[in-house]
Amino acid sequence: MVQVREGRETYLTQFNSLQSDPGTQAPSWLRRIREEAITRFDEVGFPTTRDEDWKYTNVAPIARARFVPPWECSNGRQPSAGVTASTAKSHGWIELAFVGGDFAPALSSVPELPPGARVMSLASALVQEADLVQPHLARYADIRENGFVALNTAFIRDGAFIYVPKGVTLDATVHILFSASTGGEATVSYPRNLIVLAEGSRAVVMESYEGPGQGPYFNNVVTEVVLGSEARLDYYRLQSEGREAYHVSATRVEQGQDSRFTSFYMDLGGRLGRNGLKVSLGAEGSSCSLNGLYLTGDQQHIDNHTTVDHQSSFTPSRQLYKGILDGHSRAVFNGKIIARKGTHQVDANQTNKNLLLSEDSQVSTKPQLEIFADDLKCTHGATVGQLDEEALFYLNSRGIGQEAARLFLTYGFAQGVLSQIESDEIRQLFEGLTQERLQVKTKVLTT
Numbered sequence: 001m002v003q004v005r006e007g008r009e010t011y012l013t014q015f016n017s018l019q020s021d022p023g024t025q026a027p028s029w030l031r032r033i034r035e036e037a038i039t040r041f042d043e044v045g046f047p048t049t050r051d052e053d054w055k056y057t058n059v060a061p062i063a064r065a066r067f068v069p070p071w072e073c074s075n076g077r078q079p080s081a082g083v084t085a086s087t088a089k090s091h092g093w094i095e096l097a098f099v100g101g102d103f104a105p106a107l108s109s110v111p112e113l114p115p116g117a118r119v120m121s122l123a124s125a126l127v128q129e130a131d132l133v134q135p136h137l138a139r140y141a142d143i144r145e146n147g148f149v150a151l152n153t154a155f156i157r158d159g160a161f162i163y164v165p166k167g168v169t170l171d172a173t174v175h176i177l178f179s180a181s182t183g184g185e186a187t188v189s190y191p192r193n194l195i196v197l198a199e200g201s202r203a204v205v206m207e208s209y210e211g212p213g214q215g216p217y218f219n220n221v222v223t224e225v226v227l228g229s230e231a232r233l234d235y236y237r238l239q240s241e242g243r244e245a246y247h248v249s250a251t252r253v254e255q256g257q258d259s260r261f262t263s264f265y266m267d268l269g270g271r272l273g274r275n276g277l278k279v280s281l282g283a284e285g286s287s288c289s290l291n292g293l294y295l296t297g298d299q300q301h302i303d304n305h306t307t308v309d310h311q312s313s314f315t316p317s318r319q320l321y322k323g324i325l326d327g328h329s330r331a332v333f334n335g336k337i338i339a340r341k342g343t344h345q346v347d348a349n350q351t352n353k354n355l356l357l358s359e360d361s362q363v364s365t366k367p368q369l370e371i372f373a374d375d376l377k378c379t380h381g382a383t384v385g386q387l388d389e390e391a392l393f394y395l396n397s398r399g400i401g402q403e404a405a406r407l408f409l410t411y412g413f414a415q416g417v418l419s420q421i422e423s424d425e426i427r428q429l430f431e432g433l434t435q436e437r438l439q440v441k442t443k444v445l446t447t
Helices: 009-020 028-044 060-064 087-091 122-128 147-154 389-397 402-418 424-446
Strands: 094-099 118-121 160-164 174-179 192-197 202-210 217-227 232-240 245-255 260-267 272-281 287-296 301-310 316-325 330-339 346-356 362-371 376-385
Touching: 009 028, 009 147, 028 147, 060 245, 094 118, 118 122, 122 160, 122 192, 147 217, 147 245, 160 174, 160 202, 192 202, 192 232, 202 217, 217 232, 217 260, 232 245, 232 272, 232 424, 245 260, 260 272, 260 301, 260 424, 272 287, 287 301, 287 330, 287 402, 287 424, 301 316, 301 346, 316 330, 316 362, 316 402, 330 346, 330 376, 346 362, 346 402, 362 376, 389 402, 402 424
Parallel strands: 094 174, 160 192, 174 202, 192 217, 202 232, 217 245, 232 260, 245 272, 260 287, 272 301, 287 316, 301 330, 316 346, 330 362, 346 376
Antiparallel strands: 118 160
């Protein structure tokens, strides 16, 4: 048993409870991983603003709070009413639903899959598909990175497991829905997702996170992605948490030769949100395209950190993130490109653009290049601005009212990154959510 130490006793005590609970027993190899992770968390705790990667994001409110894990909840857990709850059914998607961190079979829908493919809860996979899970779980998200990754790893229980065998394409989108539970308690969940695509396979996966409009809760998420040679994954992520929620995620992607990873992150909710996306282009010909849109208001704080690590030659990468900020909100974008020594023909481009709709909103944007090679092309750019007054005047002069003109220009700004979404169904969903959010903002601006 891990000894309790002042300042972190809540999580250490909960860990001891998890390890000793007969209902949450795990195989010996996973118990060892958990023990190493909680020891690491006990050593480092939560990051602070003294850490360079967390300089603009203060997680002290998370560290000070006492959140209750699912196995200690005294109230019955019910799914929150969210914006994506019926999306999967209307499009015929495969859906894995989780409530309060635990798999909810009654809310899930997994039709017959191609031979060898697996779409299931991680808790079940640990028992039924250990040979597929063990080689990858906790191999790419390093517990030494920060206390959040260590804490999630210590509490690995459930999440989504997706495996697509060699040469297989999943025709239907896989939708993983995490719905925070309601019931009045400040809860914490540790979703752990593992996505493995073997050689030449293909899939489209969307993760959604949503919760009740009232009451604090905390989601600490880790997703590990492994792509074999010539595999392709289109990965979408929608964060639409409740207004008092804390959401911290880490996604780690390991790519094989000629594989392709495309992502789109959309952040709408939460009091504090932090996304850490790291892609390792570990073999020649591997490529990635990372895109994102964050819309903030009130007192929200949204932080996106991306890292593209060009470990091999002939590895193109593209990044485009846009932010629309209102109220007293804050946003952070930190994009890092690494080109390792000995690589050739690395082609990396990174762009971050931000639109401020209020005088009190603020964004911190920081591009980073770590170049250890010569034969490459790396570019980056960042902009922060407001709506173009000349464009507003032009639209007004053509009979378009002030409110409609602002909406038109703001949505046009967002459309520049939404157009990168290849899935028609997901693009329409994200466009609709953007329009809904901006219409509300515009009404507030003109009152």
